[in-house]
Amino acid sequence: MVERVIVLEHRQVAGGWTNAEAVGRLQLLLTADERKVLRGSRRTRCGRALLLQLPRDGALQPGDLLLDGLRHLQVEVIAAPERLLRVQAASPLELLQAAYHLGNRHVPLEVHEQELLLLEDAVLAVMLKSRGLQLTACERPFVPDAGAYGAIHSHPHAHASA
Numbered sequence: 001m002v003e004r005v006i007v008l009e010h011r012q013v014a015g016g017w018t019n020a021e022a023v024g025r026l027q028l029l030l031t032a033d034e035r036k037v038l039r040g041s042r043r044t045r046c047g048r049a050l051l052l053q054l055p056r057d058g059a060l061q062p063g064d065l066l067l068d069g070l071r072h073l074q075v076e077v078i079a080a081p082e083r084l085l086r087v088q089a090a091s092p093l094e095l096l097q098a099a100y101h102l103g104n105r106h107v108p109l110e111v112h113e114q115e116l117l118l119l120e121d122a123v124l125a126v127m128l129k130s131r132g133l134q135l136t137a138c139e140r141p142f143v144p145d146a147g148a149y150g151a152i153h154s155h156p157h158a159h160a161s162a
Contacts, residue, residue: 011060
């Protein structure tokens, strides 16, 4: 018997539904990098074959719903646990400096008031430790900040110049 592939063509952003509506819903477990790819084959948590054919309007976010063409079948996007480094500092300035240096290297970061989270990386770990920062390894869902240019614009525009 040939497996029926579910084609998902639409997205409803997170927050447009309640947890009570999620009972029995299919779930798609994706890493932060996988959430950037809006086309291609995937498998739900329970093994159902999916084909993403989504508009290219920004990375998927945990809690987004993906829908088939008729908008009947719904698949919830779940952030997959990933191996991360938790960066903590003795002062807010040291944490801010760490964020600056990581951002300068275009490292995806999850930014919190008391810590930074980034994908595990031995070279970056050495750099951060050399700055006197505290690092701990952890495994949890990773939802990096989209940054200043995170939203993809669907309209042409000019930037002001000085």
